[in-house]
Amino acid sequence: MLYRRIFQFLIVYIFGILFLLIIKFIFSLSDYVIPNILLIIETAAQVFKEYFFDVINTLSVTILGQCISICMAFFVGISGRKSSWIGSFIKVTAYNIQAYPIVALAPIIFILIGDGFISRLLIASMICYFPLLLSVLGIMATPVKDIEHFYIITGQMKWHLEVKIRIFENLSKLTTVISGSATLAMAGTIVAEFIAANAGIGYSIRIALYQSNLAKILIALFLIGIIISVYQGILEVIGEQIKSKWSISKKGTIL
């Protein structure tokens, strides 16, 4: 499963590079527009190690950011699941903050909390949380009547039970969304680093961009891709385990 992921990533990546090289060839572009293979390899040798650690650095923020976004998404999703005034108010707030792209909010964030690790984390989680929120909201707002009926009619329904039932019934949807959101968290962290940080692969990409060094960007993309594949693979394995532990294994089904 994990190997398959990595293998498939390599195919995608090689395909992408080939595509660029074909364009280079067709339009006979020079090396400074699209680098040739040799130049890419040469650059790789130069920056591989450094970029690798940059990506690991970014990944660490990503993981933290993802945890925060999951918490935020569940918090807002759960408190905004009712169609009451307050529920809709929470939703409007959450939606509006998202409507303001991070580039517009960034100056305000910097004014409020200054730069450094916290800003980077905050921006990363803000980028990642919203898509999660959408799924969580969708799931939390849909009742599971045939299970909830008993609790409602006997007056035993509590909000956390309702939430638990809906999460459980949509476990596979949620694990898909959460493991998928890893890439969003990564993207968010990179954007945050691009804007604000002085470390991480986003920062390196910014410098490479500012030098118009496409070869370096390609190496960075390679490393990001491979590491995110591994991370996501691990998340998926964890998701499977949660599913099989918490709920019932599907082994027994005949039809």
Add this chain to the structure above:
Amino acid sequence: MLYRRIFQFLIVYIFGILFLLIIKFIFSLSDYVIPNILLIIETAAQVFKEYFFDVINTLSVTILGQCISICMAFFVGISGRKSSWIGSFIKVTAYNIQAYPIVALAPIIFILIGDGFISRLLIASMICYFPLLLSVLGIMATPVKDIEHFYIITGQMKWHLEVKIRIFENLSKLTTVISGSATLAMAGTIVAEFIAANAGIGYSIRIALYQSNLAKILIALFLIGIIISVYQGILEVIGEQIKSKWSISKKGTIL
């Protein structure tokens, strides 16, 4: 419903402004860091009309971009719903493209299609499509056994029927996600404009940022918020209508 949305947005916005003004007051900051009310109003009078049309301009790209992302998300979600090799390959591709934050891909996009409307649209849809994809994938990968059984056992199951069943059964989740993704599409368009365009509110925000003109940014945020509220309100109304047309109205349920 729509009025409520707008009203709630105004509360959020005013609350935000008050918060900034309190900070300004406590630290006795100059108008450069946080503008005073008068300056904001004055700036509003100056740029309101211009920004309004900018936001409308952005909104038009947003709407188009959202349509494209919905199509992309459904295309990838549907073709990647199986856990087969090819399904997983499509997913890996879709995920990887997302992992490369748009800032890193942007130069490649500009090389390939130049800047202008198409790039702006493409970047906007790429930012918006992934969160949609996650939800669509989650929904598409979960069978609805008690409905699908008949078609499977009688050999009448076709992919589009399977898709239709799963969409229908998750209609309210999907409409939540799609109307919510409007804000993502808007944010995506603004980021795209920020990077590349010479029109739209994203471009205006960039200029205001270069000039450290927070008042202008606040006006822009106001217009973005109000217009996205209206747009989203309209989407929700449409969603309700689709739900009540396609499926059955829930009026009749006693319990």
Add this chain to the structure above:
Amino acid sequence: AEKIELNYRLKWLFNTSVAGDIYADAKGFFDDAGLNVNVKQGSPEKNAINEIELGRAQFGVASADQVIRALDKKAKIVVIAQLLQINPMQWIYRADKPKIKVLNDLKGRNIGITFGGNDETIMNTVFAKAGISKNDVNITGVRFDFTPFLMKKVDIWPVYRNTQGVILKEKLAKQNEHVFFFNPADFGINFVANSVITSMEMVKNKPDIVKKFLTSLLKGWEAAMDPANEKVTLDIIKKLDKADNDKIRKKQLTATRKLIKPFASVKIGTININAWKQTQNIMLKEKQIKNKVNIENHLIQVNY
């Protein structure tokens, strides 16, 4: 004795263009003066003026237009040294295109401009001075990468002379293409670039710290710009700027020297009051500020 903690916010990422700042830090000039200075790199979203007002930084680097805009909005800041005597914001163009000898040579060219950026203000002033209307030239919006210039879609492209300028020149040299730079200052347009700023309060209440800080900083710049120290300087830069290679950094340092200290007689940090006044006038004309801010009152040449 207790060291005094200070934060110093730069305008841009650590690279050759901030050689003196990091030199002073690395060589312990601040420590010697009893100061404990955190030199922090900047980026477009970070703003030294904000940070000074919020008390997160005591000193910072800001461009002249930022300073003037802030003063227009009643920020209480002062300029205590002007680092760049020549604005590094210049335009690169290929040598196979006609050389720009008079401003009118710009007519008919395709010129890159960052909308909202400094270069737009400067180029607008150039156009005004030469009587060029927007119809006489093609203007293309600039992003953060040079692809349109490299692909020859745009003839004249804005760069920071001492950093991007060097990199681009080098890149093109590899393809046997040569370049020129168009520097508006050569045509009498002096738009001030980066300067060291601090709060009014600081200057009033703690002049000794300001003096100590500035003395050590400019000592760092003097040393970094001294050709004799070239190797040491480059080593210090290399530690923080891994992005460029040695050769490029060396060329960048040479280019930076010319901007910081165009003549041996210029004392680093000298505030060019006339250039500041001209900058203010340009911004007034471009409607970027509403009123004259009497810039001369906010320029304090600290003697060291």
Add this chain to the structure above:
Amino acid sequence: MHLKCKNLNFLYPDSKSAVINNLSFSMKNPGFNAIFGPSGVGKTSLAKIIVNKNNCFNENIITKNINIILYSYNLERLPGWLNLGKHINKVISPEKLHLKKTLIKIFELNNVLDSRFSNLSMGQQNRINLIRYLLQDFDVLIMDESLANVDEKLKGTIILAIKELFPDKMFLYISHNLMEVSKFCHKILVLGNPSQNKPCFIINGQNYKKKCFLDKKKLNITMLEIMNAL
């Protein structure tokens, strides 16, 4: 204890003809009563209206000495994250632990207490669901086909046990099994098909109890009576 229905009318918003048309009946005293009628006649609708009486029908449904009305039906599911034994323990108060044990034995569910709900057979699902309702506090419990997928023998045992264990509660039993209803129930509300203009009325069942004598003849008469009423 008194459950009374007065001139009740009900029409689903989308449909043309009323499901319940001027229905009046009255059921006094605890015991095992039934709602009976052909498929689609409105039994489930009536049950839901009774449970939901406070929302819009409080004029037509009148109760005395009845506080809690519960409604259970055969398609309910239990949450899947716990096994059944643990789940049941979570939803009952401690003083009912003994009753729980008794019921589980009677319902023949001892073997499946370690399983998750989705791994049960349909009849087992029906039974475990009913058990958790019986362990709640209630005055009236409506059982809408709650035992529809359980075999007859066990169903008989279960009904007799319920009657014995809950002598002071009222049950409204909805089922399609004529014999069962006639045999076990006290009052049987027969809903006639409105399209055939049959009125609704209450028929006395045999109300068979453990260790009592069941008069086969009388049972047959009851069954005939009901058949004619339909």
Add this chain to the structure above:
Amino acid sequence: MHLKCKNLNFLYPDSKSAVINNLSFSMKNPGFNAIFGPSGVGKTSLAKIIVNKNNCFNENIITKNINIILYSYNLERLPGWLNLGKHINKVISPEKLHLKKTLIKIFELNNVLDSRFSNLSMGQQNRINLIRYLLQDFDVLIMDESLANVDEKLKGTIILAIKELFPDKMFLYISHNLMEVSKFCHKILVLGNPSQNKPCFIINGQNYKKKCFLDKKKLNITMLEIMNAL
């Protein structure tokens, strides 16, 4: 037509004891046959194994002249975006239109053809689901409590009509109604409770058909036979 089961064993992966233990039986010729037994004995499991025979049980389940085996159960739902009439038309081939009309009349569903599935009563849902299976091509149709929520009178009518309309098909009817099974079915596979070590065997039912005579005595004997077998 021949459906044979030889030494079938089946154990759910998570559970301790086998659900099906060395089961062998054989059913020849078309007709209405039953699988009968107490709740939880393994009727549904057996049905699913038969339908799924090609996947892992092709050694134990042997068929002759049987191509298509369908399995229907009472919890199935129809898609909600069409009304029932349109839905049925979508899933049948044109030559069956006439049969469809006949069935809908017999199943008393004419009134609800304009409704959506979720607005039906439970018995109506059962019936419409069964109709669409009957309109498919099949040799064997397993009806797993497919009529569990329909009233007895209508159920009788439906079963008789099915027997008349599909004389050359085999049906495997799973139900908990002893009388019904004894009366209408030809061969009845009785699954005894394995925990009580009862064997499984086949009992002959009365196979009652329209316009035939039903011997009440024989029916009682069959019912007794089955009761003893359990």
